[in-house]
């Protein structure tokens with residue numbers, strides 16, 4: 001059975017309270033925002049005041065600059081469509097590949113990612129730190145309805161050189177949903 005693009009990754013839509021939290025990290029003065037993989041639009045729904053770009057297919061989006069990028073990408077090719085062969089062959093986890101592409105397009109990136117992005121690899125952690133890793137907010141394992149996976153919100157600001165701030169997202173916030 002072939003899944004539609006809305007069914008692909010349906011289990012991983014960002015809960016509204018988490019989307020609101022991510023929005024609260026958007027720096028002041030930002031006008032243009034990219035949501036690279038909008039899915040059902042939970043992040044889009046909280047971005048009312050911004051000039052938002054939300055492509056149907058991230059892989060055909062022309063490279064451009066945005067004041068800020070806010071994202072929860074598909075973490076692997078299993079949950080994505082339209083992945084070009086050269087990307088599949090690169091061997092990078094897809095979510096990390098999309099994050100790297102986004103880091104070229106903005107100086108402010110707010111990304112919901114699996115925690116293993118940094119816990120599995122000193123190279124990836126160092127790369128994010130070199131760009132500027134302002135904060136990491138650990139999300140509860142029950143963030144997604146049907147899947148238990150440890151995720152975190154990475155707040156990336158180009159040139160951030162102060163220590164990275166660690167936060168734990170309040171479980172109470174999720175229970176309110």
Ligand SMILES: C[S@@+](CC[C@H](N)C(=O)[O-])C[C@H]1O[C@@H](n2cnc3c(N)ncnc32)[C@H](O)[C@@H]1O
Nearest residue numbers: 009012013014037038039057058072074080081
């Ligand atoms: C983890 S979900 C998150 C969706 C949304 N960003 C959110 O935060 O609620 C990732 C989404 O990426 C979408 N997706 C997969 N491949 C894509 C592509 N090539 N271009 C744009 N979106 C894609 C899937 O349909 C899925 O809904």
